[in-house]
Amino acid sequence: MELDARKLGILKAIIDEYILSASPVGSRAISKHNGFNLSSATIRNEMADLEEFGYLEQPHTSAGRIPSDKAYRLYVNQMMQKASISKDEVKLIRAHMTAKLDEVETVMKQTAQALSAVTHYTAMIMPPMLSANRLRHIQLVPLREGRALVVVVTSAGFARDAVIRVPEDMDAAELERISRIMTERFRDCRMDHIGERVSQEISGELYERRVFLNSMVETIERKIAPENPNVQLSGATNMLHYPEYSDVNKAKMFLTAVEGRNTLYELLKRASKLEFSITIGDENENEMLKDCSIVTATYQIGDEPLGSFGIIGPTRMHYNKVITVIDYMRRCLSEMLTEEIDDDSADR
């Protein structure tokens, strides 16, 4: 199972070549192109060994070899060299990232666009998950008879709102009073524990309003950590440029998998537990993405991880480039969100 230096070198050369060309690479190409100073026959022998070890595959007898998922795994773990990010790419990213102060949604969208534009793969991003945030402020704003707007602000500075129904006999003054008491009493409570806390701790003057309070809290929790958060997707059609998807059925399968945003949400939720993750082909849980690779990272404010994002591409992916770009974007995004919240000097 151990590969000596030469085998590694050959394998790397094959992978590099295949990533560029997308077609099986033969022994001759390797013996020529790189500085190995070995004949094609020797390369062939090595290739046969590499195939036996499971690093290479042959589409058919008289074709060259293509790397297996196992080979890509080895490649990203040990072999590939770091890529750097070019001036042009930075410029391209900056061009997309002209977010306005007040719109997280826009930041999400633009990040996804930048990412897909730079990598030419498909980008996805999950909006901030606020469950781990803490409550900072609740405000009830009367709208009209029987309706109010509830606004919740979290420790990371995000605001969410929802229209709720209120009892007919509840006037503006009482809404204001409830806002004050709730804010006071549940400040710094984790957002996903408010429901519990409220149903335990309602007492005193709030008791007679318990039905209303429970329904309000239920609404808040639903908005804060919705079941179907609005995962942004960008560049799904980029995949159609790659020969892997010149077959319409392959393309259909990929696009279908990706259109049902739930798939992506599941994927990104799982990914949000790790700072960085690379999933190659077969390693994917999702049957329909077994010939894709996925690279994800999490973004955060301060120390709090908020959500994750990443790209999907063919297993034959420019891993090093993608990793560099994603790492850069992760810093960009975290900075941007942090700035938006905390920084008071910079304008827009």
Place this chain on the structure above:
Amino acid sequence: MELDARKLGILKAIIDEYILSASPVGSRAISKHNGFNLSSATIRNEMADLEEFGYLEQPHTSAGRIPSDKAYRLYVNQMMQKASISKDEVKLIRAHMTAKLDEVETVMKQTAQALSAVTHYTAMIMPPMLSANRLRHIQLVPLREGRALVVVVTSAGFARDAVIRVPEDMDAAELERISRIMTERFRDCRMDHIGERVSQEISGELYERRVFLNSMVETIERKIAPENPNVQLSGATNMLHYPEYSDVNKAKMFLTAVEGRNTLYELLKRASKLEFSITIGDENENEMLKDCSIVTATYQIGDEPLGSFGIIGPTRMHYNKVITVIDYMRRCLSEMLTEEIDDDSADR
């Protein structure tokens, strides 16, 4: 240019057949299948005439005929019979439309999904454009040092919010006072005229806060009628099922056109001026959609048109079905939004 009854009948038969089969229809098929009691030779003569008039086209000499865009236009204007909506379809739609009281975004998404699921084409929907709405209420909620949330409620009952920067020396009481004055003074002003009105009419005690007020109003206008509203798209991949798009390049073109949501926004914005519109093939402004047809409708609350939605499909489309479904959805959606706003008795 005038077509007699028989020619019309034959043309209709051809269109109906082509919509089903997607392949050129020959004279024999028409003479057999329908109750014309005419030989294929007669049909052929008529077809030659119809071709001369521009209603039919021939892919090549020895193929059958396919309808031209002009023919489809005639078809939808005069010839097709109304379709009805089946129990199953209603059930399917209902299954998607389980919206929660507080989430317009969700209603949008689900409408799009229902529409694409029922028609098997691509559905799109534009969220409410509130420019024509009138202001009902402005509320500034203090968040923390130097930041506040501005909440705007419109006549149709929609709430929008944004985080804004406020002068350091502005306290909660003043925010409250400004809210009250603004609401009082600009109530019932059209949302897209507020900027103007404010910059003209700031006077008295508000004058010293004019910089702040202008920036606030600017933010409001941006959120109320954003340049890139979040057009929901659903079922783009449905198109890949149709033989029209078995060519990867065609598919790529369609998906690219549709992925840049601006295209769709333009399209829907234009459509929102009409209660109902059908655009066939060549009639499309957009070069990339010249072999698609688009059916749109507007939804509203009471009399105010809020936005529009529709489907995109191949020109060979089940027009009657689509029209029926869209009309049904239009009523559904308008009811749903109206209910969400006005109705107080129904639960969730």
Place this chain on the structure above:
DNA sequence: ATTAGCACTCGATGAATAGGAGTGCTAATA
């Protein structure tokens, strides 16, 4: 251990062919 040489495999490419759906035209028919 490496390499030159060679027979072999197998997909890709393209020409040749047959098949068939559909047409337009003509002449016969009601």
Place this chain on the structure above:
DNA sequence: TATTAGCACTCCTATTCATCGAGTGCTAAT
């Protein structure tokens, strides 16, 4: 005069077959 049967013709589609060449595995020589 309108309709139709009949027939030659067109042109797409599918299939077959041969050729080509990239690439392999194996063997024997270095």
